[in-house]
Amino acid sequence: MARRPDLRSGPARLAALAKTTIPPMHPAGLPFVGASLAVAAVGHRNMWLRRAGLLAAAANAAFFRHPPRVPPTRPGAVVAPADGMICLVEEALPPAELGLPERPLPRVSIFLSIFDAHVQRIPISGEVAAVVHRPGLYWSAELAAASQDNERNSVLIRTPEGHNVVAVQIAGLVARRIVCDIAQGDKVMIGDTYGLIRYGSRLDTYLPEGTEVLVLPGQRAVGGETILAELPR
Numbered sequence: 185m186a187r188r189p190d191l192r193s194g195p196a197r198l199a200a201l202a203k204t205t206i207p208p209m210h211p212a213g214l215p216f217v218g219a220s221l222a223v224a225a226v227g228h229r230n231m232w233l234r235r236a237g238l239l240a241a242a243a244n245a246a247f248f249r250h251p252p253r254v255p256p257t258r259p260g261a262v263v264a265p266a267d268g269m270i271c272l273v274e275e276a277l278p279p280a281e282l283g284l285p286e287r288p289l290p291r292v293s294i295f296l297s298i299f300d301a302h303v304q305r306i307p308i309s310g311e312v313a314a315v316v317h318r319p320g321l322y323w324s325a326e327l328a329a330a331s332q333d334n335e336r337n338s339v340l341i342r343t344p345e346g347h348n349v350v351a352v353q354i355a356g357l358v359a360r361r362i363v364c365d366i367a368q369g370d371k372v373m374i375g376d377t378y379g380l381i382r383y384g385s386r387l388d389t390y391l392p393e394g395t396e397v398l399v400l401p402g403q404r405a406v407g408g409e410t411i412l413a414e415l416p417r
Contacts, residue, residue, distance in 0.1 A: 207251035207301075212363060212380055216248070217241045247382070249301050253408030255375030260415040262395070263374060264405035265307045265351045266387040268296040273401055276331065278350055278390045279338040281316040290391040292412050293331065294405050296381070304379045305408040307351055307389055308415075310343040312370045317362070320355070331388055337362045337379070341372060347415050350390035353381050375408035392416060 224237025272293035320335040364379040394416035
């Protein structure tokens with residue numbers, strides 16, 4: 185059994201507790217936090233400007249948080265690619281730009297509010313078979329039409345067993361920037377961080393036919409840990 189370090193008191197104990205409680209920040213948030221702190225520094229003589237800058241820095245640090253996660257090791261498990269609320273569980277056609285057969289597949293949609301961590305995680309280990317970005321509109325990500333009409337970035341992952349799993353980053357009403365850090369041919373591991381969307385968005389996961397979906401609308405998902413489904417054997 186792992187033991188906690190013997191830090192009974194003092195600054196070292198406080199630092200250890202903070203490290204295990206406060207999640208680190210994704211590097212994409214550094215420019216926003218830096219700009220906010222610069223505003224606070226320049227306007228340090230103005231109470232309102234100083235407070236606004238510090239508040240913005242804290243809000244951006246919280247938004248771009250990158251909490252560590254421990255993915256399951258169960259064979260065939262597909263994990264949630266993001267934190268948020270499961271808003272739809274249904275069957276739908278996969279993104280046309282991926283060139284997959286035009287037949288409905290099980291789809292789980294996760295809505296991310298501005299209060300959720302906005303990093304995205306790999307839902308299943310395998311090889312990236314395709315990454316396709318498609319421009320679009322910026323309707324509210326909660327709407328069913330967002331899957332078809334909004335700007336999106338689709339990632340097709342092929343497992344060693346030959347199953348195709350698709351994770352789609354969808355921009356929302358406020359979100360205007362999709363970041364994806366993987367490319368075709370990359371080998372990826374379940375739970376690894378691969379991108380983010382700012383601010384407010386949605387993640388759709390398309391699953392192979394015969395997949396057993398294990399979640400329901402209204403549930404909260406923890407990216408990289410919550411098991412959405414089990415692939416067919």
